[in-house]
Amino acid sequence: MASTPYTVRWGIMATGWIAEMFTKDLLTNPACRGVSDVRHEVVAAASSSAKDRAASFLSMVGAPSTAKPYGSYHELVADPDVDIIYVATPHSHHFQNAMLALEAGKNVLCEKSLTVTASQARKLVDKAREKNVFFMEAVWTRYFPLSIKVRELVSTGAIGQVYRVLADLSFNKDAAEGRVEWDDSHRMVNPDLAGGALLDLGIYSLTWIFQTLYHLQPEKEKEAPKVVAAINKYHTGADEMTSIIVQFPKHKSQGIATTALRVGTDVDGHNSGGPAIRIQGSGGEIQVMGPAYRPLQYKVIKKDGGGNVEVVDCPIPKDTERDWGHGMFWEADECARCLRDGKRESDTLPWSESIVIMEVMEEALKQGGVQYPELITTDVFDAQSPLNTGKR
Numbered sequence: 001m002a003s004t005p006y007t008v009r010w011g012i013m014a015t016g017w018i019a020e021m022f023t024k025d026l027l028t029n030p031a032c033r034g035v036s037d038v039r040h041e042v043v044a045a046a047s048s049s050a051k052d053r054a055a056s057f058l059s060m061v062g063a064p065s066t067a068k069p070y071g072s073y074h075e076l077v078a079d080p081d082v083d084i085i086y087v088a089t090p091h092s093h094h095f096q097n098a099m100l101a102l103e104a105g106k107n108v109l110c111e112k113s114l115t116v117t118a119s120q121a122r123k124l125v126d127k128a129r130e131k132n133v134f135f136m137e138a139v140w141t142r143y144f145p146l147s148i149k150v151r152e153l154v155s156t157g158a159i160g161q162v163y164r165v166l167a168d169l170s171f172n173k174d175a176a177e178g179r180v181e182w183d184d185s186h187r188m189v190n191p192d193l194a195g196g197a198l199l200d201l202g203i204y205s206l207t208w209i210f211q212t213l214y215h216l217q218p219e220k221e222k223e224a225p226k227v228v229a230a231i232n233k234y235h236t237g238a239d240e241m242t243s244i245i246v247q248f249p250k251h252k253s254q255g256i257a258t259t260a261l262r263v264g265t266d267v268d269g270h271n272s273g274g275p276a277i278r279i280q281g282s283g284g285e286i287q288v289m290g291p292a293y294r295p296l297q298y299k300v301i302k303k304d305g306g307g308n309v310e311v312v313d314c315p316i317p318k319d320t321e322r323d324w325g326h327g328m329f330w331e332a333d334e335c336a337r338c339l340r341d342g343k344r345e346s347d348t349l350p351w352s353e354s355i356v357i358m359e360v361m362e363e364a365l366k367q368g369g370v371q372y373p374e375l376i377t378t379d380v381f382d383a384q385s386p387l388n389t390g391k392r
């Protein structure tokens with residue numbers, strides 16, 4: 001007889017775009033992706049500004065009528081029926097919002113980038129440890145079967161020793177008069193919301209470098225990278241084009257992470273521009289077709305393969321009843337399994353690795369002279385910060 005799946009009760013913090021994608025994924029039937037050991041319930045959602053907005057969000061995503069709408073983040077984190085909070089606010093808010101939830105003793109899955117500064121990330125990790133709760137950065141791509149397969153290929157030596165990884169996530173949003181398509185107040189370019197290419201997009205380029213060059217290093221040999229960065233700034237002060245060389249000298253490897261808002265990885269909207277990620281080893285290369293955050297295909301090209309290219313498609317399963325499947329359910333399943341197993345962090349993205357990646361981004365932004373306001377860079381928690389109370 002099949003055992004009862006372990007159930008996790010989610011509270012959704014924020015009602016924006018990614019909150020919608022993630023919550024719809026939570027509501028899909030796990031059987032559609034071949035999962036039977038865990039399941040998810042959406043029990044509450046909160047808007048920073050109005051209860052009505054949370055109620056409309058819950059009805060729009062198709063949550064059960066029992067799910068509770070809240071008009072403040074404070075009410076959400078106080079709900080005893082919520083096991084874990086998904087923080088889906090702009091990254092400017094992550095430190096204060098995630099800390100609010102951790103302080104309340106909640107488990108937390110926090111969107112990327114985890115924070116604005118490395119110090120904030122360290123403080124969140126310290127708090128999760130102190131409160132003995134689960135905490136994870138929501139880098140969903142790491143939990144794709146495609147990523148798992150690529151990491152397995154690299155670690156089993158399918159392409160020999162990996163020396164170099166090139167990874168790009170860029171969008172061509174170039175617009176008239178030297179601007180990009182977003183308004184200056186949009187979170188993608190607004191420094192008050194930690195805007196810029198690196199924290200929003202470049203983190204995925206770094207994800208590919210870290211999950212192939214760093215994550216697979218044996219624990220005792222883990223090497224902090226050296227970082228050289230070049231940044232072009234947008235007129236708001238946010239970064240619009242950032243290139244980072246991430247060097248692991250002891251491992252003789254380098255990663256080159258690029259991100260931009262004026263040229264795209266995908267040149268023509270049909271993915272004709274070639275792979276977004278090239279993982280290059282002594283015996284061959286793995287190419288991943290973009291976008292880097294939601295890849296659906298990889299290729300293995302062996303040095304002695306005689307021109308043969310193995311092409312593997314990895315489509316994202318859909319719940320046909322709900323007509324939905326975005327690919328974020330795999331990271332949710334990871335959270336559920338960690339909670340079930342009493343784990344406080346995920347092996348696939350440990351706390352230490354999120355912190356190292358924040359350190360790399362912080363160093364790159366420093367080299368490029370990008371500065372964010374004190375309100376969003378402070379590592380001092382304030383439950384009454386406007387970032388927690390929704391006062392704009």
Ligand SMILES: NC(=O)c1ccc[n+]([C@@H]2O[C@H](COP(=O)([O-])OP(=O)(O)OC[C@H]3O[C@@H](n4cnc5c(N)ncnc54)[C@H](OP(=O)(O)O)[C@@H]3O)[C@@H](O)[C@H]2O)c1
Pocket residue numbers: 013014015016017018019046047048049050053088089090091093111112113138140187193199200293390392
């Ligand atoms: N994993 C992914 O693929 C992915 C994709 C896109 C974005 N993200 C990440 O998810 C986060 C949110 O991105 P998004 O695209 O969902 O943004 P969004 O559509 O602008 O939504 C952000 C939400 O945060 C809340 N919020 C609270 N204070 C805010 C403020 N001062 N300004 C704007 N919104 C505020 C709002 O909801 P309420 O006020 O109603 O609470 C808003 O709807 C970012 O950190 C981003 O990096 C991840």
